[in-house]
Amino acid sequence: MFKEKRTKLQSLDYDELTRVSEALCHESIEAFPIFECIKVFAKLTKSNTLTFVRHPSDLGVEHISAQDIASRMKNEQRSKIVCSALNDFSTAVIDVWPFAPGSSSWLQLEILHPSIRHKGPINRPSIVVRKACRLSSLKSQPSISTSPLLERMFRSFVKSCPSAAGSFEILARPSFFLKNIAGTGVMTESKELLAEGTMSQLDVADYICQNLIKNNNNEPANLSPGFFVKIEKESYHIVTTSYSSKLADESKPKKLPLLTAGWIK
Amino acid sequence: MTDHELLEYAIDIGTRCEVSSWMDLKKILLVSLPPFERSRFSTRDPVTKCQVLNQLEAKITKGFQEKTGIKLELPR
Numbered sequence: 001m002f003k004e005k006r007t008k009l010q011s012l013d014y015d016e017l018t019r020v021s022e023a024l025c026h027e028s029i030e031a032f033p034i035f036e037c038i039k040v041f042a043k044l045t046k047s048n049t050l051t052f053v054r055h056p057s058d059l060g061v062e063h064i065s066a067q068d069i070a071s072r073m074k075n076e077q078r079s080k081i082v083c084s085a086l087n088d089f090s091t092a093v094i095d096v097w098p099f100a101p102g103s104s105s106w107l108q109l110e111i112l113h114p115s116i117r118h119k120g121p122i123n124r125p126s127i128v129v130r131k132a133c134r135l136s137s138l139k140s141q142p143s144i145s146t147s148p149l150l151e152r153m154f155r156s157f158v159k160s161c162p163s164a165a166g167s168f169e170i171l172a173r174p175s176f177f178l179k180n181i182a183g184t185g186v187m188t189e190s191k192e193l194l195a196e197g198t199m200s201q202l203d204v205a206d207y208i209c210q211n212l213i214k215n216n217n218n219e220p221a222n223l224s225p226g227f228f229v230k231i232e233k234e235s236y237h238i239v240t241t242s243y244s245s246k247l248a249d250e251s252k253p254k255k256l257p258l259l260t261a262g263w264i265k
Numbered sequence: 266m267t268d269h270e271l272l273e274y275a276i277d278i279g280t281r282c283e284v285s286s287w288m289d290l291k292k293i294l295l296v297s298l299p300p301f302e303r304s305r306f307s308t309r310d311p312v313t314k315c316q317v318l319n320q321l322e323a324k325i326t327k328g329f330q331e332k333t334g335i336k337l338e339l340p341r
Contacts (some may be wrong), residue, residue, distance in 0.1 A: 046299060100266070100274055102299025149296050156281035 001055055002041065002135060002143045006228055008236035008244070009205040014194065017201065021208045023231055024238070025187050031216065033126060034225040034237070036120045037110035038082055040069060040088070041135060046102035050090045052104075056137035058212045066090065077115055080123075085111045089127050098132065098157035105150060106133055107157075111168075119243070120225045123182030126169040129161065144216070178229070179215055186211045209240050266302050268321060272328040279329060286338035287326055288316065316340040 009017060023029060041053045045063055052069040076103035089109065094185040108130040112123035132154035133146045139179045154173070161172040189243060190208055193199040199207070210221040217224055226239035266274070283289045295303050307319040318326065318339070329339060330336050 033295060098278075099297040100299065100302070102302070104299070105295045105296060147296075149292055152282055153278070153297060156278075156283075161279070 001039070004144050004235065006235045008237050008239065009209055010241060012205065014201060017205055018191070018194075020231060020236060021098060021190065022187060022238075024178060024208070024212055024229065025181050029229050029231065030175050031178050031229045031238075032130075032142060032175050033227045034239075035110055035112050035123060036116065036118045036225055037112050037123070037128065038073075038078065038116055040082070040109045040111065041106040041133075042086075042109055043106045044094070044097045044099060044101050044103065047048075048094070048101050048121070050086070050094065052086060053135065056252060058136075059135060059137045064131070067109065078113075081113045081115065082111055084166065085113075085125075085127055085168050088168055088213070092162050092165035092170070095160050096157065096160045096162070098153050105153075106135055107131070107154075108133055108144070121219055121223070121225055124169060125167055125173050127165060128174060129158075129172045131173065132157070144203055161186075176216070176227075178212070181211065181215050184211065199213075206241050209238050213239050213240065228229045266298075268324060271305075271321070272325055273300070275325050276329055276332050280333055284337070285335070287318070287322070288338075288340055290325075290329070290337060291322070310318075 009020065012020060015245045039054065042050045043053075045051050047063075049063070050066075052065045052066060053061075054069060054072075058064055066083050070079045070083035070086065073082060086109075093166075096105075110128035110130055112126045114122050114125070117123065130227060131146060132150045133144050134150070136143055136145065158172040158225060161170060163170055186208060190204050193204050193207070194201065208228070213219065213221040213224050213226055217227070222242040223244060224239070226237060226243070228235055228237045230236075275290060278293055278297060280289045281289055282289075284293065289308060295306060305319075305321055307317055307322060309316055326337050328340065
């Protein structure tokens with residue numbers, strides 16, 4: 001799967017954590033909500049039809065239809081949802097596609113549905129058009145990259161993008177501005193806790209994330225996939241450990257005890 | 266893509282992205298067009314590094330001005 005590198009607050013050192021969390025709490029930075037979704041990339045081919053990819057290995061294939069990409073999913077219900085979402089999206093958006101047919105630029109789509117859910121809030125059926133990007137399957141390069149020029153073209157597309165595709169709502173570049181939570185004491189308390197050393201740095205970072213999500217998203221922090229922000233070209237993911245660690249645990253196959261055989265004298 | 270189709274596309278994308286100079290429009294076109302179409306655009310002079318418009322590019326700038334009324338700023 002194509003993944004973007006985002007730094008979590010929990011992995012920052014003391015100075016970085018203070019600098020970034022101050023910006024998050026006191027400056028009204030633009031933030032982008034993260035959803036539990038199925039991510040698909042779409043591109044307009046020379047024949048004026050959309051092709052879709054999900055994995056780097058898909059890039060070598062000239063055309064992958066909505067049916068093809070959906071049929072690869074094990075869950076039949078999700079497969080049907082993805083297929084109908086992509087078909088509806090194709091018919092709704094093809095006339096206002098921001099790039100010429102055959103261009104190598106892609107749009108990142110995220111399909112949301114009540115049945116596409118792990119532990120976060122229940123989403124309405126929608127298609128999030130996240131951004132325009134270039135994709136690469138080379139290990140030496142970032143797999144998803146964008147440029148100011150691509151962003152500029154994408155912004156022009158956002159203005160002309162229809163609001164719905166069939167039964168799916170289209171959300172083009174969803175974002176919000178962080179609330180200034182100066183005065184809530186989050187930063188002061190965090191700094192004190194760090195100075196006292198009563199709480200580990202990871203727990204302090206988690207405490208900051210909890211407060212940021214609670215104040216900005218109005219949802220329980222341990223059930224929220226959070227949001228991401230860009231500060232000085234670096235992308236930061238604001239999420240609590242309780243949410244992300246359970247996700248990681250569940251995705252790992254359960255280890256069975258090792259079989260042992262031998263002689264005991 | 267014929268020259269006419271390319272011009273229509275340039276006008277569409279150029280007005281949507283609110284371009285004011287030829288270099289702006291050229292960069293946007295190069296990002297959004299497939300590789301074969303990209304090869305029809307000029308490259309910089311290898312020695313002087315100056316941008317010199319080819320026939321197609323001159324046609325696009327002229328057509329853009331006629332259709333939109335916007336005179337694109339050309340490179341020196």
